[in-house]
Amino acid sequence: MNLFYHRLKGLRDLSFILSPKSIMSTFTNLEIGPIATIKDGKVRGEICQDARGGKFYSFTGIPYAKPPIGPLRFKAPVPVDPWPDTLDATKAGNTAVQENFLTKLIDGSEDCLNLNVYTPCLPSTNTNKNVLKPVMVFIHGGSFLSGSNRKDLQGPELLISEDIVLVAINYRLGLFGFLALDDPSLDVPGNAAFKDMVLALKWVQNNIKNFLGDPNNVTIFGNSAGAASVHFLVLSPMAKGLFQKALCQSGSALSSWAYGYKMVDQLTEALNLDKVSDKDLFNYLTNAPAEEIFRAQNYIDKKTIKCNRHRFIGAVVEPSGYTGQKFFSEHPVKLLLSGRYNKVPMIMGYNSGDGMIVDGMVEPEKNYIYWTDKEFNVPGLLNLEKGSQLSKQLGDEIIRFYFGNGDISRETHLKEFYDITTDNSFLRGIFMSVRQHCRTSNHPIFMYRLSLESDICFYKQLLDIQLPGVCHVDELGYLFRTILTQIPEPNSIEDLTQRRVCRMWTNFAKYGNPTPVKDPLLGAIWEPVTKSNHIPFLDIWEDLKVEYNPEIERMMFWDKIYSNGVMVSKL
Structure with a gap:
C-alpha cells in the first residue's frame, strides 16, 4: 500500500476529503459521560449522532489484552488486568505499529490491543434490559501491515442506525503479529495476530451484554486482509463458539497472499546478522527497538511484493512440537476441503475491479x-516448485488465457491486466470457497458482486483509473463514514446504496439472511448458493439483481488450472 499512500500525500487539495461537513458528522458529540461497567472495570464514553439523526453511545480504546511488550512481544495475547478507576473511553486507542501514510514515519504503538464499542442503548437507558441486540465485529484490512479501528476510517454512523451493536478491533501487524519460529520452546509459533482476534471475540462474549449486545448472536465481518482473517476464524478450531455468522468482503483463505512462512533467513539478512539459530534471533528481536524491527519488515516486504506466492507474513501451520493452544495445527485449506470447521451462515463477495x-x-x-x-x-497454494515443468506450463496457459499470443503491454491490455489481478488475488479464491462451503455445510452461504461505481468509490478516483469496475476497498464507503468520503446527498444513488448495503449486512446479522422479507428499499430477494453448478450472486448496482455464475469463463479456466495442480497432496 505504500504507493497508494504516497499518492494520497501528493494530492494538492484534500479539502474535498477532509471537508468540515464530513469531519463534523463523524465526531458530533452531543454530551459526555455515559458509564458502562464491564468485567475489568468501568468505562466512560460519549453520546453521538448516527446517520439518521438518532443517538448512539460510543466507547473507544478499551483494552482487551495486556500490552504485548517486553516478555510478551510476539507471544499469544494475555487478558488485560482490571483497572480500579473509570477508564476514559472517549479517545481513540493506539494503532498498531505501521507506517504513517502521510508523514512516511513509523507510527503507532506495540500497546495496541484495544477495541471500540458502539451501541444504540445501554442498560441504564433502556427499560427492557432483556432485549439484546445483534452484534457485528469488524476486522480491518490493510495487507496485515496497516490499518486500525479508528473512527475516522470506520465511522459507525451508518450501521449503528440499523439497531445493532458494532465492535471494531485492533490487532498486531507485521512482524509483531506474525513472527513465526520453528523452535517450539520459544513460544512464538506464529499466528499471534489471529490469536489477538480470538481474545477480542472472547472479550465480546464476556462483556457485550453490558452494552445490550447479544453474545449468542455475533457476526464477524471484514474486508481484504480482514476478510481473510474472518475466513481463517471460520476454519480455526480455536474460534469455535465465538460467533454465529461470518461475512467476507474481498478476501478469503484461498488467497495466496494471506499466508506467511518461517522467515529466519530473510530476517537475518534484513538485520545484517550472521546466520543464527531461532533462539538467537528471538533473543535479538526481543531486545531490539521497535523501529529496527519495522525497518527489517519493510526491507523484506519490498523484496517479496514481487512474489505472487506466499508472503512473509500471514497464516502459518504451527509446529507439531508446540504445546500451547494452536490457531492452526494443520493447513486451513485442508480444514476447508474436509468440512472440519465452524459451520455458520456466511456471505462472501467481491468488487468488480478488486485487482x-x-x-x-x-x-x-x-x-x-x-x-x-x-x-x-x-x-x-498449488505448491509447485518454481522452475518445474508443470509450473512453467501453467504459467504459459494463464498468460495466453488473459493476454493472448501477441505483444503485451499495459497500454494495450489494461482491462486484461485488471482482470488477472482481480481473479488471481481475490475472485477465484472467493468463488472456490463459496462452492466448497456449499458442499460441506448445511448453513446458507450468499455471494455478491459490487458493481456500482459512484462518488463513494474514492480509491479508484485517487488512482485515476478510467476503466469500468469497483476498486478493492471501495465497498467500505457504503458501510462506514470515513474522512475519505463525503456524506452523499439525500436520495442520491450513493445514499440509496449506503442504505441498501447497511440494511442487508445488518439483516444478515439479525436473521442469518440478508433479505428475509420483501423490502421496498431493496427490491430483490438474495438467493443463497445451492449445490448445483448454477451459482446465484447478488449484483449490487443501481438496482439489486440476482445473477448467476460470476465471470463464468474465467472461473472455469481457474478450475482447469487447479485440476492440474497438487494443492491438497502437498499441504
Whole structure:
C-alpha cells in the first residue's frame, strides 16, 4: 500500500476529503459521560449522532489484552488486568505499529490491543434490559501491515442506525503479529495476530451484554486482509463458539497472499546478522527497538511484493512440537476441503475491479512482471516448485488465457491486466470457497458482486483509473463514514446504496439472511448458493439483481488450472 499512500500525500487539495461537513458528522458529540461497567472495570464514553439523526453511545480504546511488550512481544495475547478507576473511553486507542501514510514515519504503538464499542442503548437507558441486540465485529484490512479501528476510517454512523451493536478491533501487524519460529520452546509459533482476534471475540462474549449486545448472536465481518482473517476464524478450531455468522468482503483463505512462512533467513539478512539459530534471533528481536524491527519488515516486504506466492507474513501451520493452544495445527485449506470447521451462515463477495488496487501497491511501470515472468501468476497454494515443468506450463496457459499470443503491454491490455489481478488475488479464491462451503455445510452461504461505481468509490478516483469496475476497498464507503468520503446527498444513488448495503449486512446479522422479507428499499430477494453448478450472486448496482455464475469463463479456466495442480497432496 505504500504507493497508494504516497499518492494520497501528493494530492494538492484534500479539502474535498477532509471537508468540515464530513469531519463534523463523524465526531458530533452531543454530551459526555455515559458509564458502562464491564468485567475489568468501568468505562466512560460519549453520546453521538448516527446517520439518521438518532443517538448512539460510543466507547473507544478499551483494552482487551495486556500490552504485548517486553516478555510478551510476539507471544499469544494475555487478558488485560482490571483497572480500579473509570477508564476514559472517549479517545481513540493506539494503532498498531505501521507506517504513517502521510508523514512516511513509523507510527503507532506495540500497546495496541484495544477495541471500540458502539451501541444504540445501554442498560441504564433502556427499560427492557432483556432485549439484546445483534452484534457485528469488524476486522480491518490493510495487507496485515496497516490499518486500525479508528473512527475516522470506520465511522459507525451508518450501521449503528440499523439497531445493532458494532465492535471494531485492533490487532498486531507485521512482524509483531506474525513472527513465526520453528523452535517450539520459544513460544512464538506464529499466528499471534489471529490469536489477538480470538481474545477480542472472547472479550465480546464476556462483556457485550453490558452494552445490550447479544453474545449468542455475533457476526464477524471484514474486508481484504480482514476478510481473510474472518475466513481463517471460520476454519480455526480455536474460534469455535465465538460467533454465529461470518461475512467476507474481498478476501478469503484461498488467497495466496494471506499466508506467511518461517522467515529466519530473510530476517537475518534484513538485520545484517550472521546466520543464527531461532533462539538467537528471538533473543535479538526481543531486545531490539521497535523501529529496527519495522525497518527489517519493510526491507523484506519490498523484496517479496514481487512474489505472487506466499508472503512473509500471514497464516502459518504451527509446529507439531508446540504445546500451547494452536490457531492452526494443520493447513486451513485442508480444514476447508474436509468440512472440519465452524459451520455458520456466511456471505462472501467481491468488487468488480478488486485487482485495480495493484496500482496502489506496485508502480504501474513495473506491472510487466505479470506477463514477462511466466510463473508469476501460478497460485502459491498449488505448491509447485518454481522452475518445474508443470509450473512453467501453467504459467504459459494463464498468460495466453488473459493476454493472448501477441505483444503485451499495459497500454494495450489494461482491462486484461485488471482482470488477472482481480481473479488471481481475490475472485477465484472467493468463488472456490463459496462452492466448497456449499458442499460441506448445511448453513446458507450468499455471494455478491459490487458493481456500482459512484462518488463513494474514492480509491479508484485517487488512482485515476478510467476503466469500468469497483476498486478493492471501495465497498467500505457504503458501510462506514470515513474522512475519505463525503456524506452523499439525500436520495442520491450513493445514499440509496449506503442504505441498501447497511440494511442487508445488518439483516444478515439479525436473521442469518440478508433479505428475509420483501423490502421496498431493496427490491430483490438474495438467493443463497445451492449445490448445483448454477451459482446465484447478488449484483449490487443501481438496482439489486440476482445473477448467476460470476465471470463464468474465467472461473472455469481457474478450475482447469487447479485440476492440474497438487494443492491438497502437498499441504
